[in-house]
Amino acid sequence: MAYIDQIIMFCAGIWMTAAGLGYMQVNTQVPWVAKVTRHFKWMGPLLTVLSILLLFEPR
Secondary structure, three states, X not given: OOOHHHHHHHHHHHHHHHHHOOOOOOOOOOHHXXXXXXXXXXXXXXXXXXXXXXXXXXX
């Protein structure tokens, strides 16, 4: 249970990447949701990389 933060960040990053690249359906009828979802293309991979880097941080 010590790495629950990294697990949640990794899963959120994978989800954000999939949503940003169009692999998952997101309600794009709402303008602000479409605008935020476009940023998921770079925020998802960044969150995934950060979670992997934090996994190797000395405790």
